[in-house]
Amino acid sequence: MKRVLVVYYSQTGQLQRLARALCAPLEAAGVAVDWCELRPLRPYPFPWPFLRFFDQFPEAVHLDPPALEPLAVPADARHDLVILAYTVWFLSPSPPVNAFLQSAAGRQLLRDTPVVTLIGCRNMWLLAQEIVKGKLAEAGARLSDNIVLADSGASLTTFITTPRWLLTGRRDAFWGLPAAGLGDTQIAGAARFGVALAAALRDGRLDGRAPVLRGLGAAQADMRLLPSEKIGRRSFQIWGRLIRALGPQGSAARKPALLVYAAFLVTMILTVVPLTMLLRAALRPLAARRLRAQKDYFEQPSGSGTERLAARGP
Numbered sequence: 593m594k595r596v597l598v599v600y601y602s603q604t605g606q607l608q609r610l611a612r613a614l615c616a617p618l619e620a621a622g623v624a625v626d627w628c629e630l631r632p633l634r635p636y637p638f639p640w641p642f643l644r645f646f647d648q649f650p651e652a653v654h655l656d657p658p659a660l661e662p663l664a665v666p667a668d669a670r671h672d673l674v675i676l677a678y679t680v681w682f683l684s685p686s687p688p689v690n691a692f693l694q695s696a697a698g699r700q701l702l703r704d705t706p707v708v709t710l711i712g713c714r715n716m717w718l719l720a721q722e723i724v725k726g727k728l729a730e731a732g733a734r735l736s737d738n739i740v741l742a743d744s745g746a747s748l749t750t751f752i753t754t755p756r757w758l759l760t761g762r763r764d765a766f767w768g769l770p771a772a773g774l775g776d777t778q779i780a781g782a783a784r785f786g787v788a789l790a791a792a793l794r795d796g797r798l799d800g801r802a803p804v805l806r807g808l809g810a811a812q813a814d815m816r817l818l819p820s821e822k823i824g825r826r827s828f829q830i831w832g833r834l835i836r837a838l839g840p841q842g843s844a845a846r847k848p849a850l851l852v853y854a855a856f857l858v859t860m861i862l863t864v865v866p867l868t869m870l871l872r873a874a875l876r877p878l879a880a881r882r883l884r885a886q887k888d889y890f891e892q893p894s895g896s897g898t899e900r901l902a903a904r905g906p
């Protein structure tokens with residue numbers, strides 16, 4: 593019997609629903625699925641108080657691992673596949689997932705094992721996946737595929753709807769803007785990956801040496817967002833270093849700097865992001881080949897092609 597381990601951390605349950613939709617076909621095919629929810633010793637709040645939300649970014653970006661409760665699976669358990677389901681926090685893997693990747697038990701579970709990463713986020717995941725790829729390689733895991741589900745709204749729309757959701761808990765449509773987060777159809781559609789993974793496991797093709805999810809529209813990289821991610825990450829790192837030096841998370845000494853940075857960040861997002869996107873759009877014809885190569889790189893291993901979807905018919 594094939595065994596799959598799903599490691600995940602989900603605040604609202606959205607990523608958990610996604611992982612469950614993906615795994616339903618595996619379970620139906622008789623694959624044993626072990627669920628390992630990551631539990632921080634100090635749970636994060638939801639919805640987020642405003643300053644508490646911003647107080648997370650220095651540690652998230654500098655990859656300081658929060659303490660986790662012991663894992664629900666023994667570290668020496670072996671699996672045919674690990675599905676690492678994560679969300680993105682401040683352009684980095686969410687801290688509990690980062691803590692798992694850095695822990696001795698996590699590394700032992702990942703060693704010599706094929707891994708599929710499953711990302712459910714707003715839309716900025718390119719640099720977070722670079723970090724995760726590095727940590728998986730350090731642990732001796734083999735990245736087989738990457739699946740990304742990003743909120744379908746336009747960037748400027750989700751810039752309003754996602755923070756509203758995270759800071760108030762309300763994700764419904766309002767003022768003509770769509771609901772925040774992933775749609776039900778997107779989540780239900782993740783079952784196609786489970787079907788393909790079940791077939792690959794059955795045929796012995798899932799060894800982490802070649803992707804098994806190509807042609808299923810697994811990861812669509814939006815290159816227009818890369819410059820903003822790079823600038824954002826740089827700024828998070830510089831300000832994060834400064835704020836970490838002021839005191840530990842939650843300390844009063846950090847509050848003024850966090851308020852200034854929050855204002856700076858919102859201004860940046862409203863100015864730098866649209867500007868770099870416009871500039872990119874103007875330069876696109878000149879840089880078409882480089883952008884194509886970058887897009888191919890970030891979409892590895894699974895790619896954004898959808899040829900197997902068309903082949904499945906109605």
Ligand SMILES: Cc1cc2nc3c(=O)[nH]c(=O)nc-3n(C[C@H](O)[C@H](O)[C@H](O)COP(=O)(O)O)c2cc1C
Nearest residue numbers: 602603604606607679680681682683713714715716
């Ligand atoms: C503190 C924090 C920071 C976030 N930063 C990002 C980000 O940089 N990029 C992104 O695409 N989504 C970001 N998100 C949204 C999450 O990736 C995710 O979509 C949302 O938190 C819902 O996930 P859940 O399954 O944990 O409820 C952030 C969320 C939180 C809580």
